[in-house]
Amino acid sequence: MATHDASAGTRSTRTGGAGAGGPGAGSSAGAPTKAWTFTTFRTLVALQAVAIFVQAITAGMIVAGRSGAKDLHGGTATLAFAFSLLTLVAAILVWKPGGGSPRIIVPSTVMLVLIVVQAILGGSHQKLVHVPLGVALFGGVIVMAMRAWSRPGGGSLSSASRA
Numbered sequence: 001m002a003t004h005d006a007s008a009g010t011r012s013t014r015t016g017g018a019g020a021g022g023p024g025a026g027s028s029a030g031a032p033t034k035a036w037t038f039t040t041f042r043t044l045v046a047l048q049a050v051a052i053f054v055q056a057i058t059a060g061m062i063v064a065g066r067s068g069a070k071d072l073h074g075g076t077a078t079l080a081f082a083f084s085l086l087t088l089v090a091a092i093l094v095w096k097p098g099g100g101s102p103r104i105i106v107p108s109t110v111m112l113v114l115i116v117v118q119a120i121l122g123g124s125h126q127k128l129v130h131v132p133l134g135v136a137l138f139g140g141v142i143v144m145a146m147r148a149w150s151r152p153g154g155g156s157l158s159s160a161s162r163a
Helices: 035-063 069-095 102-123 127-148 157-162
Strands: 002-005 010-013 032-034
Touching: 032 035, 035 069, 035 127, 069 102, 102 127
Parallel strands: none
Antiparallel strands: 002 010, 010 032
């Protein structure tokens, strides 16, 4: 069970031990995790997901032949990159000084690298790889969002109610 003390800005987990996967995993049971780092990470993952979803919308606009869609697609690509970079920074902050698991750094790094590759492919008009990679990025950010909203000790929120 996770508790949050807003005045202290900390989150403590009482799961009976460290679980696998969540931002609080890897810290001992009862050890505080700074809630602001976790909240920041969750917020940035959500913004990254929205930016990638908007990328899909603007890609459809390009296919439909809408004027200005390519510029809009390029602009939202910059936002997706920025949110991805900030998400990686937030993942590092969840780990140090937040006291959470370093495991969330790997998917955040992978997403950032893939977004850079995606931008390069899009800029060089390599649609054969650009489009499927965009679908993979959307799936990846959804997985990251699901993990970000799982309870800190690992597992989903629904399994937390059974514990």
